[in-house]
Amino acid sequence: MPLLDPALWSGKASIGTWTPPTGGTAPVVEPATGDVLDVIGVATAEDVQVAAGRAARAQPAWARLPYTERAAVLRRAGDLFTEHAEEIRQWLIREAGSIPGKASFETVTAAQECYEAAALVSRPLGEVLPSAEPRLSLARRVPAGVVGVIAPFNVPLVLGIRSVAPALALGNAVLLKPDLRTAVSGGVAVMRVFEEAGLPEDVLHLLPGGAATGAALVSAPQVRVISFTGSTAAGRKVGAAAAEHLKRAHLELGGNSALIVLPDADLERAASTAAWGSFFHQGQVCMTTGRHLVHASIADEYVERLAHKAAQLPVGNPDKEEVALGPVIDAGQRDKIHALVTASVDGGARLAAGGTYRDLFYRPTVLTGVTDASPAYAEEVFGPVAPVRTFTDLDEAVALASATPYGLSLGILTADVMRGLELAERIPTGLVHINDQTVNDEAVAPFGGVAGSGTGARFGGAANIEAFTETRWITARSAQAPYPF
Structure with a gap:
């Protein structure tokens, strides 16, 4: 039986x-x-x-x-x-x-x-x-x-x-x-x-x-x-x-975890890492990468690569098709995701990829030009949405990453691991991953967030x-x- x-x-x-x-x-x-x-x-x-x-x-x-x-x-x-x-x-x-x-x-x-x-x-x-x-x-x-x-x-x-x-x-x-x-x-x-x-x-x-x-x-x-x-x-x-x-x-x-991409990061790998962090299980993970903070000198290329990755990912019924993303859990969750994306675009953000859906299948979405007022950046979306925002120096990166009621996970991509660790010390979160995205879990490791997380x-x-x-x-x-x- x-x-x-x-x-x-x-x-x-x-x-x-x-x-x-x-x-x-x-x-x-x-x-x-x-x-x-x-x-x-x-x-x-x-x-x-x-x-x-x-x-x-x-x-x-x-x-x-x-x-x-x-x-x-x-x-x-x-x-x-x-x-x-x-x-x-x-x-x-x-x-x-x-x-x-x-x-x-x-x-x-x-x-x-x-x-x-x-x-x-x-x-x-x-x-x-x-x-x-x-x-x-x-x-x-x-x-x-x-x-x-x-x-x-x-x-x-x-x-x-x-x-x-x-x-x-x-x-x-x-x-x-x-x-x-x-x-x-x-x-x-x-x-x-x-x-x-x-x-x-x-x-x-x-x-x-x-x-x-x-x-x-x-x-x-x-x-x-x-x-x-x-x-x-x-x-x-x-x-x-x-x-x-x-x-x-x-x-x-919940969480609205940041991925900080420093100018010395490998952008080809960064796009893959970032896509996984934001789009894994349709973004329905507490640790999902909800904010992409990218140095201004590499931001255009980063967005281009991430948007291209998003556009290529197949979405469909995981029981019948070989797909990267399945459905979100129900119509209520889908409508919440879409409302946050739409409100952000109406407020001045730009869609670089996605922003559409069929039934409960929401396309992986990349937004640029987001600000503190953009709902898809400021709030936990719990959907496959990657808002990208730029910074010019480490102090600004720290300020942006810390400006959230949450404190669950943090990812930092850099060729200088020690600089990544030093940066992480300045940002309060329960989890930190240097040269990795924010969604990680192991049975042997302590897990939990601080503040609103x-x-x-x-x-x-x-x-x-x-x-x-x-x-x-x-x-x-x-x-x-x-x-x-």
Whole structure:
């Protein structure tokens, strides 16, 4: 039987077992064609509360298992992502509009996230502290308890599993709420893998839904940590709600990341690098290169090369054609992209390439002559749009790159690597890539943004231990302590 056989999950959520939730169903739509592929169950606040209660009861036994047994489940999960990669990949192509290469990246990364999470459980989880008293004093990391994971539509498998896997490995139970638009590739796939890997019942629950489901997840008393990936606007609401309930929220939010191209950069490679940064997965990535800051002496050639690259990239149905860009996720996102491009052109920017669409297929777009007032430059587009702006010296480049409410990623292209590093020191971002574009991620690396892009590096490597555990102070004396009372 296929891992993702719809007979198991069609019209359902996983609340201990696969069952129809109380919120009815939502269609699973293929954005490239508009076809309804199936239906997924929609979880309500009532379903969230039931799942949270079951998770809280199951979590202590899972945490008490020998670390070797938890690691074995995570390793099996990694193997299953590899074993069923083609099946999962097909859902990523059809449901999320991913080109095959991007879909393969997700399945490979999902496996790697599980393997890295398996390695977390054998890391030291505490330290011996000095004490002025005659006692042993320890700081120990313990599971947070129940973790709520809210994942977005754009890279649905990776952006769910990178929290689910380490949270489980460290002894927590997890409630996963994927975006309804990608609930199969970003939710069912994760749930089914861990079922087959031998995860005990009730340790992981799948709760597809919208904003109301997410709000219920944040407010559920049993949930102690929220891991949210999504827009900055939604993240502010999640953070405020979590603060009201006195629980931690790890927020990985939007961005409008800059690629700085210095005059000594290799322009042939720069055009390729820049196109990937802006057009990969139709620009629907938080790290997308949203602003191209190019030295004035090379700007004309840069724009010409980038526009030529954009004009040559094929756009179409990734399930039927060999394309570089697939569809954007839905009409609302397409219309937002086009409104930002149109408003920018109306305000004086010039279209060097693109700016048109058919159905949900938006052409890769290059804009020049943008200013602070150009919406496609000033705002996060979340589409395949590359606004190009010039600078004349490094101080101006720093000022332009820093003039944003976001602080996620930064790319710098230069033949002088040390100058690139020195420049990066002056620009506040969570991620920096010298001689590379802004879209990069590895399971072993800390990941996160600052300012409007989130609450810092809370994912990846050892950062996961901080994210999904609490620190407990423990002391022990050889004899009962005497007191003067």
